Amino acid sequence: MNKIVLAQIDTIAGNINHNSQKIIDCIIKAKQNNADLIIFPELALMGYPFGDIFIRHKSIITKQLQALEYITSLSDGITALVGFAEPTWDANKKPFYNSVAVAQNGKIINIARKRLLPNYSEFNDYRYFEPADKSCEIFEINGEKYGILVCEDSFNDKSFFKGNSIYNIDPVAELMKQKPDTLINCSCSPSRCAKEYLKNSLFSTIAKKYSVNYIYVNQAGYADNLCFDGSSRIYDKNGNITLRAKTFEEDFVITSDNTGKINPLPTGMDKKINLNNFNTDYSTDLDRTYKSILFGIKEYFCKNGFTKAVLGLSGGLDSSICALLLADALGKENVWGISMPSRITSCQSKDDAKILADNLGINFLEIPLAETIDPLKSVLNSAFDKIKTDKYSKSTTIENLQARLRATILWSISNEHKQMLPIATSDKSEAYIGYATVNGDMSGGFAPIADVTKTKLFALGHFLNKIRPQKDVIPQSILEKPPGAELKINPKTGKTVCAEEENMPYEFLDEIIWFVENKGFGFDDLFNHKFLYEKKHALSDEEKTEWINKFFRKSQFAVYKWHILPPSVVVDIHSINSVEYRQPIISCIN
């Protein structure tokens, strides 16, 4: 048996020095451990995703090829599989192949080129890569035969996908004609809800079907809103996992030392999730969601040179969960929670914000908004009167002004202090319908929960409380109160208006979002569908119609806001993140 290293590294797009140094260090360590073969993820040398940078920064291409030459020179006594962007040097072709170089004894003995180029969702392979028209020849080490697949190449098993595959060829079937003992899949595969179950079933099926060993090496890292979970692993010929690297962390695992060591996945991550219907039981995805966001925060901050975060604490669910995630990712001493109560902020909210900060041990400061907002209001009111054009009879101006002043304070604090980033606390349900203020709560250097819907956030809150030794870190009152921005008073009740009064129940909204994202439902489909909410509450056809129409109207208008959302972490099955989903601002959806 050959000794094999799964080098699950973290890369930075275009940073050839950084990436090649990691690769070199791993190869040296692998040689010290007498490994026969070391495998890196897809595009390890260039970093992924690299977008269009090579078009305007051509020197990256030369640097990459020089680095590959040097790395190849280190391959004496070892075989190294190094993913790189291989120039086609052909004006009639796309600029690159998405390739894996097989470096052995100082030479590149073979190159495997990706055949299936995904060009949907967050993938844009066909923008940059030329597809290979045949599978790479297998190669040998000590009599063992290996065949290479690049990520998507493994995702077209006809029987597994039952005719729902989008490509005509199956590179696995073609590669297997050469009878390799082991298939190696070099990947950059982002983590999403329900993805691990799919991958594991598929890889296991392939190993069993062809009675072949299957090695999967995935990048561990974050870029451009996507978290790559790592979780590299080996399947034996029966489709059983014999080794698994860590999740959401770089790793370096060697078969002989580690075979049999199967690092645990986040709780429930490998479980099947019902993709046919919406439900609010998020239990199998909460730990992964939590760890995915933690990893995203750590990576984004570190790679951009930030160490500290400042956020507004309203005493509500969104900012509380953001504070907890930031404290866990950056260290509680690096998080500043700022309470900025206005005259209509309730005592309960103020208290909850303080209790939460104390429970988390983060820094806390109260900056009352009243004394800064009043002078601005009076200047504005006099200006409003001078502008002779239609005014709204009921306007959201003062509500938005509060949110914008709060964000201005946070940005000012981050401006004044080193390596500090202000945080946008918008969640997915609210972003979807634009229930967030531009330059206000949706503004920041990072938006941790922008892909988590409200009903899932409540579940996440309970989950996060449960996994900590400390009781009720997020106070029960925060988990129980109806969400609301506390920006205005309902004159009838004298209380602040809660969000569900203004919009619709979150459970109903989240179910609409689910069916639009996963099933492409339009008005009629939604109207004819029986919502979970309807099983618990009476709902007239009029109200149902109103809510569904409100969703389409508001989400149409919110597209502008989606376009300017701060960087975030994709965690859901689908998202509105522009890395994945592109809706022109000028477009009509209903």
Added chain:
Amino acid sequence: MNKIVLAQIDTIAGNINHNSQKIIDCIIKAKQNNADLIIFPELALMGYPFGDIFIRHKSIITKQLQALEYITSLSDGITALVGFAEPTWDANKKPFYNSVAVAQNGKIINIARKRLLPNYSEFNDYRYFEPADKSCEIFEINGEKYGILVCEDSFNDKSFFKGNSIYNIDPVAELMKQKPDTLINCSCSPSRCAKEYLKNSLFSTIAKKYSVNYIYVNQAGYADNLCFDGSSRIYDKNGNITLRAKTFEEDFVITSDNTGKINPLPTGMDKKINLNNFNTDYSTDLDRTYKSILFGIKEYFCKNGFTKAVLGLSGGLDSSICALLLADALGKENVWGISMPSRITSCQSKDDAKILADNLGINFLEIPLAETIDPLKSVLNSAFDKIKTDKYSKSTTIENLQARLRATILWSISNEHKQMLPIATSDKSEAYIGYATVNGDMSGGFAPIADVTKTKLFALGHFLNKIRPQKDVIPQSILEKPPGAELKINPKTGKTVCAEEENMPYEFLDEIIWFVENKGFGFDDLFNHKFLYEKKHALSDEEKTEWINKFFRKSQFAVYKWHILPPSVVVDIHSINSVEYRQPIISCIN
């Protein structure tokens, strides 16, 4: 000779009712005029670009096919060429063909499918479309034979592009084997600097080379930062234009009535532009730039339901040009210029802002910043002291605060008044290096000049003054003063710091941008290049090195800001607009 209508319509992506009504109206009018053939642009029925909307809003597809059926039923006595997204209904293929239906006497007698699918720059055809593997059969009307090309299909003439074509096949050459009398090109082709010269040369070359009539029908419209200029036209067999529709405007032209009528292009638009070297003579592109932005503003406002704009007037170049463009696009009575002087705003700037507003006849209001900024500053200063973490010794906090308060005032004004949008006045040079404040001057509902560099803006200013009857609408002092944000005082001079002191001369910066965007220059290429600036001024190697490094450092850091730029209008040869250029925030370019 057949009577042919070039129906240069404006569409909205996904708005099937809107698009089909336009198509129907044009067909009825064409029939009233006894036309034999009516030609619509590429994807006229679906609207272009439509992005991913059909994935989550599937009903659009059904609606589109129903509309096509109805439109077809109207084709008695006329032939109509209607661009649409034709479902492939095949899980192994992309969702659509990019097709043109030939409707004749109530039936679809033929479908032309696009063969060359651009997937670079602003084009993402391969994300959505399956390429056709052969050319469409030609069709006849009264003995005349017509062949159809869809946009890019016409862009691969081997001799014209001299080996720099990115596709192997040339659909024109293949289609010509069927010996049509006339080629018809249905397009959605965005306007850019230097593009008209290329198109005209290419189309004329094809007509002459094959001795064929050539009809080009292009969309006139705006979506997702792109302006489609229309300018549909007919070439005779000698490659001469015999008819041209309007530019940046919808049009309906009939050959027999209009042949010989060649609507003028914006001044200089058809001239050759030197693409081999940077120069500051922008004269051949100023009128097109102006009209392109006007059209973009009109379209964006109208299609999103806005009629009025509010912007800050600093007395500087950027805001002055924005004000003029808005006044011309929306009507002077619909523009509100707000002067928001701080304590360090010079009298000259205040006066210039007022004079400009008076010259343009727009509404003007002064809101002094001092009384609103002081309370905020004192609250912030006390907060800064309580935050026990590293402070910057020199910080930009107060500078940014001024910009953010100004934006907050503009957003509040727009919030309070109906159909009013706040304007971001950032220009391209400053956006490139991030010399613009998040939630400040780079924030707004629309950014008219985000793709115009500073040296071009000066030229545009002079041009705009020259074409108006009124003398010096933009006061000479605005066109002459060195640009600067007037956010801080240089303690040595006691004067406000100008932008070139903080960054580098704009002429030098714009030349860097030009070579990075057009030639992919890196540090070494730039250092070895002789800049225009150097021909006029002494420049030491140290300073040159510092400026080039500063460019890379600042533009790397600015990528986050590029991701959250408001909607704008692409006008330059290349741009940083995310519709065209995608650089991950986590990436390294040097």
